[in-house]
Amino acid sequence: MTAPTAGSLRVNGATLHYEVRGHGPLLLLIPGGTGGAASLAGLASGLAGEYTVATYDPRGMARSTLDDPEAGQSVAEHADDAFRLLELLSPGEPARVFGASSGGIAALHLLTARPERVERVVVHEPPVVMVLPDAAEHRRLLAKVGETLRTEGLMPAMAVFAAGLKGDGDDPAGPEAEAEAKVEAEVKVEAEVKVEAEVGLPPEAAARAEQTMAGLPYFVGRIVPAFMSYTPDLDRLEALSDRLVLAAGEDSRGELAYRPAAFLADRLGTDLVHFPGGHIGLTTHPAPFGDLLRETLRAGSRRTAGR
Structure with a gap:
């Protein structure tokens, strides 16, 4: 794996940790969730032979610290970073x-x-659920996640959120789905703790798991409501659609995070590129994911079967 060169950058209200690998034209990878730059290490290393690949921890996560730890978050500020x-x-x-x-x-x-700064952008399953016809359902989901976080705590809120993400738009946070998701979440956490306690994890994997868990309260409490309430400028995106590639996971069909990418591709009259794996295919299938990303960056959007 290609070793990165690390740096820090002062931005408005935060200090960003970033990493750079490789040589060639710049490719900036913006992570989702709580994984930060570490979650993109495999993908970045695979692309470093062709690009100067930059990754970073978004503000408030891992090594990118906020000046005010309680500061609210916005899509515009993260984009400015x-x-x-x-x-x-x-x-x-x-x-x-x-x-x-x-x-x-x-x-x-x-x-x-900042269209003048972007030659081509590939977005994989951006959960801009406010563009969907059933946006009201997703507003209720976000409200329920927030209320559950305040009244019951992190894991119950994660269960509600997971149930909503698995849904196809019909009662995304119904009681049966919530109960199932809560059991799944609890079993997963217990299994991870058991594995770490009994057989141990490689140091890098253990650090990533710890980072993911540590970032969940911030992610669920501040990133999820701010980002999933965001509505992109569709007219502006249409005018810039020749630079935009919309992507989704082959295994994500029917899940909530898949639907906005498919909706936007249809709305903008562009192709939807299907990448290996599901919502986190870049970490579960880094090599084939990176191969297709490389091809997509070269060729732009392409037609895939099943759209």
Whole structure:
């Protein structure tokens, strides 16, 4: 795996930790969830032979610290962080950008706000659920996640959220789905703790698991409501659609995070590119995911079977 060069960048209200690998034109990878730069290490290493690949921890996560730990979050500010990194690492030269999940939302805003800095952007399952016809259902889901977090705590809120993400739009957070998701979440956490306690984890894997768990309260409490309430400028995206590639996981069909990418592709009249795996295919299938990302960056959007 290609070793990165690390750096830090002061931005408005935060200090970003970033990592750079490889040589060639700049490719900025914007992570989703709580994994940060560490979650993109495999993907970045695979692409470093062709690109200068930059990854980073979004503000408030892992090594990117907030000046005010209680500060509210916004898509526009996260997108501006990405812009500042482009200015630092590729001054005056438009760059390629990939964003996954919440990072895909930041990438969409970056494209509409700073199109002169973006040559091509690939967004994988950005959960911009407010563009969907059943947006009201998802507002209720977000409200329920927030209320559950306040009254019952993190894991019950994660269970409600997971149930909503698995749904196809019909009663996304119904009681049966919530109960099933809660059991699954609890079993998963117990299994991870048992494995770590009995057989141990490699140091890097253990550190990533710890980072993921540590970032969940911030992610569920501040990133999820701010980002999933965001509505992109569809007219602006349509005008810039020649630079935008919408992507989704082959195994994500029927899940909530898949639907906005499919909706936007249809709305903008572009192809939807299907990548290996599901919502986190970039970590479960880093090599084939990276191969297709490389091809997509070269060729732009392509037609895939099943759209």
